[in-house]
Amino acid sequence: MASFLGFAEPEPxxxxxxxxxxxxxxxxxxLVQLLSxxxxxxxxxxxxxxxxxxxxxxxRALYRDMVLVRRADREANALQRQGQLSIWVPLLGQxxxxxxxxxxxxxxxxxxxxxxxxxxxxxxxxxxxxxxxIFRGTDHGSWDPHATRFHLYTIVIGNQCxxxxxxxxxxxxxxxxxxxxGETGEATICFxxxxxxxxxxxxxxxxxxxxxxAPVVFFCQNNQWAISEPLExxxxxxxxxxARGYGFLGVRVDGNDVLATLAVTRWALQECRTGNGPVLIxxxxxxxxxxxxxxxxxxxxxxxxxxxxxxxxxxxRVRVNLVRTHGESQEFFDExxxxxDTLAARLRAHCLAMPKPKPxxxxxxxxxxxxxxxxxxxxxxxxxxxxxxx
Amino acid sequence: MGASTITMAKALNxxxxxxxxxxxxxxxxxxxxxxxxxxxxITDGLAKDFGEQRVLDTPLAESGIIGTAVGLAIRGYRPVCxxxxxxxxxxxxxxxxxxxxxxHYRSQGRVLMPVVVRIPFGGGIGAVEHHSESPEALxxxxxGLKVVACGNPVDAYWMIQQAIECDDPVIFFEPKRRYWExxxxxxxxxxxxxxxxxxxxxxxxxHATLAGYGPVIRTCLDAAAAASSSHGQxxxxxxxxxxxxxxxxxxxxxxxxxxxxxxxxVVSEAPSEVxxxxxxxxxxxxxxxxxxxxxxxxVTGFDTPxxxxxxxxxxxxxxxxxxxxxxxxxxx
Numbered sequence: 001m002a003s004f005l006g007f008a009e010p011e012p013x014x015x016x017x018x019x020x021x022x023x024x025x026x027x028x029x030x031l032v033q034l035l036s037x038x039x040x041x042x043x044x045x046x047x048x049x050x051x052x053x054x055x056x057x058x059x060r061a062l063y064r065d066m067v068l069v070r071r072a073d074r075e076a077n078a079l080q081r082q083g084q085l086s087i088w089v090p091l092l093g094q095x096x097x098x099x100x101x102x103x104x105x106x107x108x109x110x111x112x113x114x115x116x117x118x119x120x121x122x123x124x125x126x127x128x129x130x131x132x133x134i135f136r137g138t139d140h141g142s143w144d145p146h147a148t149r150f151h152l153y154t155i156v157i158g159n160q161c162x163x164x165x166x167x168x169x170x171x172x173x174x175x176x177x178x179x180x181x182g183e184t185g186e187a188t189i190c191f192x193x194x195x196x197x198x199x200x201x202x203x204x205x206x207x208x209x210x211x212x213x214a215p216v217v218f219f220c221q222n223n224q225w226a227i228s229e230p231l232e233x234x235x236x237x238x239x240x241x242x243a244r245g246y247g248f249l250g251v252r253v254d255g256n257d258v259l260a261t262l263a264v265t266r267w268a269l270q271e272c273r274t275g276n277g278p279v280l281i282x283x284x285x286x287x288x289x290x291x292x293x294x295x296x297x298x299x300x301x302x303x304x305x306x307x308x309x310x311x312x313x314x315x316x317r318v319r320v321n322l323v324r325t326h327g328e329s330q331e332f333f334d335e336x337x338x339x340x341d342t343l344a345a346r347l348r349a350h351c352l353a354m355p356k357p358k359p360x361x362x363x364x365x366x367x368x369x370x371x372x373x374x375x376x377x378x379x380x381x382x383x384x385x386x387x388x389x390x
Numbered sequence: 391m392g393a394s395t396i397t398m399a400k401a402l403n404x405x406x407x408x409x410x411x412x413x414x415x416x417x418x419x420x421x422x423x424x425x426x427x428x429x430x431x432i433t434d435g436l437a438k439d440f441g442e443q444r445v446l447d448t449p450l451a452e453s454g455i456i457g458t459a460v461g462l463a464i465r466g467y468r469p470v471c472x473x474x475x476x477x478x479x480x481x482x483x484x485x486x487x488x489x490x491x492x493x494h495y496r497s498q499g500r501v502l503m504p505v506v507v508r509i510p511f512g513g514g515i516g517a518v519e520h521h522s523e524s525p526e527a528l529x530x531x532x533x534g535l536k537v538v539a540c541g542n543p544v545d546a547y548w549m550i551q552q553a554i555e556c557d558d559p560v561i562f563f564e565p566k567r568r569y570w571e572x573x574x575x576x577x578x579x580x581x582x583x584x585x586x587x588x589x590x591x592x593x594x595x596x597h598a599t600l601a602g603y604g605p606v607i608r609t610c611l612d613a614a615a616a617a618s619s620s621h622g623q624x625x626x627x628x629x630x631x632x633x634x635x636x637x638x639x640x641x642x643x644x645x646x647x648x649x650x651x652x653x654x655x656v657v658s659e660a661p662s663e664v665x666x667x668x669x670x671x672x673x674x675x676x677x678x679x680x681x682x683x684x685x686x687x688x689v690t691g692f693d694t695p696x697x698x699x700x701x702x703x704x705x706x707x708x709x710x711x712x713x714x715x716x717x718x719x720x721x722x
Contacts, residue, residue, distance in 0.1 A: 140496040151464070152496055156488040162454055163489060166461020173443055174465070200481070204454035211449055365499040366533055368557035371587075371638040374533075 027284040028238065030252050034259040037312040039320030042260075050263035056326045062103065062258050063318045064336050066095040069119040070315065071340035072128040075347050076118075076135070080293040084351050085135040089116045093256070093288030096314030097221050099123060100261025101283070104269055105189065107149070110171075112164035112190045115153040116221075120191065124150035128343070129350040138357050157192075158199030161218065164190035165205045168214035168277070177215045178275045185273030187215040189265070195226025197242070198234045206246040206278070215272035217265065218243075218280045221255060223287035228300040243280035255283030256314040286312070359385050393576035399569040401543040402432045404577065405550035406470065410440055413468060416554055419446040420455060420472030420508075429474055430510060430569055452482035459505050460489045468504045470554060476511040477520030477696075483528070490559045491534030503559045506550075511539075512605040512659045514567035514706055516699045523696050524604075524660035529561040530637040530669075536587065537637040539563035541607030543573040544582055545590075545634065552586035560586075563636075565605035589640040591647070595627035598716050599647040601670060602657035603633040606707055610657055613712040628716065636666050644670065645677050652683035653719040657707050662690040684722030687715045 027033075033042045034051065054062075073091050080088040091098060094116070102123025105111060113120055118131055126143045133139035134153060141152035154160035168188040171177055176186040196202050197220060209216045222239055224231055235242075243250025249271070253264040261283055268279040286309040290297050322328035363378035396404070410416045418433055418440075424447035427434030437445035448455050452473060459469035473479045479486075486507065493501045513522030530537045536558050540546040546564070553560040584590055592607070593614050600610045607630075614628040629647045633639065648654050654674055656667040671686040689707045697705050 139498070140492075144500050145464070145497060146500060152493075152501075154489075156484065159457065159485060159489055162457020162485065163461040163464065165454075166458030166463075167465045168461070169458060170462045170465030170467055173467075200451075201453055201457060201485075204449070204451045204457065207449050207451065208454050208458055364495075365497075366495050367536070368494055368499065368502055368504075371536075373638040 027252055027254060030238075030240070031254050031284060032251060032260050032264055033254040033257050034263060035257045035317055035321060037256070037317050039317045039324060041321070041325070044260075047260065047263040047267060050266045051259050054259060054262070056322070056328075059318065059322060059326070060328070060332065062099060062262070063315065063322060064339070065099045065103070065119070065122065066258065066315045066318070067336050068340050068343055069099065069122050069128075070095050071344050072122075072347055073118060075344035076128070076132065077289070077293060079348065079351050080135070085132065086137055088135055088293045090287075090289035090292070091116050091118050093286045093309065093314070094221055094223060095119055096258035097255035097261055097283040097285045100258045101189065101191075101219050101265045101281075104262050104265035106183070106269070108184070108186045109269060110149050110151070110164075110167055110186070110188045112151045112160040112167070112188065113153055114157075114160065114191050114193060114196070115155050116193070117153070117191050121150060124148045126150060128347050132347070132351050132354065136351065136354055138354055158196040158201040161190050161192060161196070161202045161205030162208070164188050164216050165209045165212075165214050168209060168216035168272075169212050171215055172213060177273060177277075185215070187217060187269045187272035187277065189217040189219050189269065191219050191221065193226065194220065194222040194224065194231050194234055194239060195229065196220075197239055206243070206280075209278040210247045213275065213277065215275070215277040217268045217272055218278060219265065219283065220281065221283045221285055223285050225287050225291070225297075225301065227291040227295060238282070240280060240282035248278050248280065250280040250282065252282045252284055255285030256312045256317070258314060258318060285314075393574045393579070395572050396543050396547075396575045397570050397572050398540070398543040398546045398564070399430060399432055401547035401575055402550050402564065403434055403436075405547045406433065406436060407439070408577075409470075409551045409554040410436065410444065413554075415466060416468045416470060417444050417446060417462065418470050418472070419448050419459060421448060421450055421474050423447060423472050428472060430566065432508070432564075432569075433472065452478055452480075453485050456482040456485035456490060456505075456507065460485060460493065460503065463503050463505050464493075464501060468554060470506045470508060473507060473509045475517075475521045476509055476523040476525055479507075479509055479525065482507075486529070486535070486559075486561075487532055491532050494558065495534055502557050504554075504557050505559045506553045506562050507559070508550075508562045508564060510566035510569075511563045512565050512567060513696060513699070513702045514605065516702070518699070519696065522699065522702065524658070524691060526561075526563055526636055527660060527665045530666055535559055535561055535637060536635070537561045537563070538586060538635050539565065539604035539633075541565065541568075541604055541632045541634065543571065544575050545632070547575055547577065548583050549586060549634070556586060563604055568605055568608060571608065584634075587635040587638055587640055589634055589643045590632045591629065591643050592632050593628070593630040595629035595651070597626045597628060597651060598653035598655065598719055599629045599631065599644065599651045600655050600657055600712065600716075601631045601633055601644050603636060603666070605659055606657045607632050609707060609709060610712065613709045613716075616709060617713060617716065626716065626720070633666075633670070639666075639669065639673070641670065641673055641677070644674060648674055648678045649681040652681055653716075653722075654682075654686045655689060655712065655715045655719060656686060657689045657712055659691045659706055661693045662688050663693050665690065684719040687719055689715045
């Protein structure tokens with residue numbers, strides 16, 4: 001199991017380096033793409049209709065989403081470097097995958113994240129300040145999963161795939177799925193990475209969701225690296241092809257293309273709402289930063305690989321498209337940049353002002369119906385603690 | 391409704407049925423729990439009466455059973471999971487420890503986990519490996535879980551319903567070799583109902599105290615009866631306490647008893663090292679230090695994997711081992 005703290009492996013062998021470059025080079029011929037890295041629209045008759053409503057205003061909104069979450073991510077990363085967070089999990093490079101998937105969700109849908117889904121959290125209306133507590137050690141997740149319809153971050157790799165499947169089974173049992181449900185039907189989306197696909201819980205989630213026709217979209221962000229281990233350490237076949245063995249559809253989408261990700265995820269969610277789930281989406285993307293701030297990618301991958309992926313940057317291609325196709329003015333980009341700086345400043349101020357949790361927090365809400373033994377332990381410790389106060 | 395003679399298996403079945411009738415959100419899920427009624431028939435007839443959407447014959451994957459139950463609980467259901475045998479729970483242990491036990495705490499009370507995990511436990515049925523284990527300490531040690539064990543049919547009937555009504559996750563241990571033992575149960579008689587997380591004094595005595603849970607409760611009662619009717623010497627009166635709840639422990643009745651008897655023997659089928667019995671012993675010495683006339687003794691299984699079943703009559707604490715320990719305590 002990959003360590004969350006991310007201690008790095010020793011120097012990679014040349015074979016490992018070559019394998020890494022090969023695995024990460026291209027998405028292959030089945031890759032769904034609507035916006036090329038050069039910012040040009042790509043024709044795809046199957047998925048284009050799913051983003052027919054994305055006019056210039058909506059494209060601007062997607063661009064804004066991605067810039068803001070990237071700016072918040074960079075600020076949080078900097079806060080860790082300055083000792084204000086004990087760790088941060090960067091999303092750099094995965095903005096299109098997360099905004100595309102997040103904006104495909106309808107309010108009634110439920111999302112189960114892993115721990116890097118800051119962009120999806122943004123789409124569910126969770127302010128970036130609410131993510132900080134996990135990484136500053138003040139909470140294990142501060143948002144209300146029911147109100148936001150965004151479950152808490154799951155750190156144990158792959159666990160959430162079964163939890164999401166169970167939730168989706170409940171949606172079906174509640175009669176929220178089926179032919180007539182259309183726009184009002186419900187679906188669940190579950191996020192995990194390429195490393196997680198080796199976990200038993202992910203396989204079991206595929207099996208269970210298939211045999212119970214559960215309306216769950218398995219959204220795998222293949223960012224090519226599970227800490228130091230390249231994709232070839234997890235699989236022989238492209239990940240999206242695994243779905244076939246479980247009896248459902250799998251699609252590989254360009255995870256750096258926000259339009260294609262939006263289209264494919266909307267399609268997949270609608271398949272689920274109408275009773276044709278589950279669906280596997282492999283979003284082919286790249287982790288441009290470290291696994292976490294405790295990781296050092298220079299020990300296991302080449303800098304050239306990152307340079308290659310910078311050419312496929314998810315934000316830049318939308319900017320180019322907006323300028324070339326829609327004649328977007330510099331003023332708009334400057335406004336978004338200024339807004340992102342304001343967000344970063346707010347995030348920083350919030351972080352610095354976060355109060356240290358009180359010792360009572362240790363004992364809080366372990367049980368719904370309190371345990372007399374735990375209550376006694378709490379009272380004893382708090383009495384001891386208060387004996388130091390003047 | 392009057393009293394009827396009923397097995398523990400049927401009492402559990404009736405308890406599950408009552409809970410399912412009361413609350414449409416209660417689901418039963420596990421391997422072979424539907425048409426077959428479970429390998430011990432505890433869920434017999436439920437699929438027929440409640441349908442396959444409320445009694446789920448699941449794929450054969452214990453992590454899947456617990457992991458999807460967690461998701462169903464988030465959705466508002468109250469799943470009752472059956473783990474077919476004690477030794478098969480471990481693929482699901484990750485979901486139990488990492489998600490089931492922690493989600494209420496992680497969410498600071500926003501997410502309830504009203505999930506019951508039923509586990510037939512203990513030996514004595516001549517089974518092959520992995521079918522006779524007593525892993526309760528591995529669950530009692532996990533904050534966020536509640537752990538109980540029923541010891542007779544009347545408790546089984548009420549405790550399973552109370553566990554299902556509990557908003558916390560409950561690991562529910564059923565003594566499989568006692569499934570077919572009978573008792574009088576009057577389902578309308580609520581005077582016998584104790585809160586779920588309470589120990590129960592089953593027999594009063596003044597010379598020494600026996601405390602146990604699950605399958606050894608019958609053995610403790612038999613030992614107490616034998617001690618009381620000892621021929622040729624003065625009878626020994628043993629107080630017998632069924633702990634019933636292993637997390638949180640309810641030791642107030644044990645403290646009361648030990649303060650009168652001065653002697654305690656803790657009986658359990660599990661290995662003794664770092665066990666529930668060890669926790670009872672530690673707490674009793676802390677709370678009853680000046681009342682104790684002898685050290686707290688333990689009669690347990692041995693610190694080995696469960697042996698081949700040909701040896702289990704020596705492994706499982708029996709009447710003689712319990713009384714030998716009582717003698718040692720009295721002679722201290």
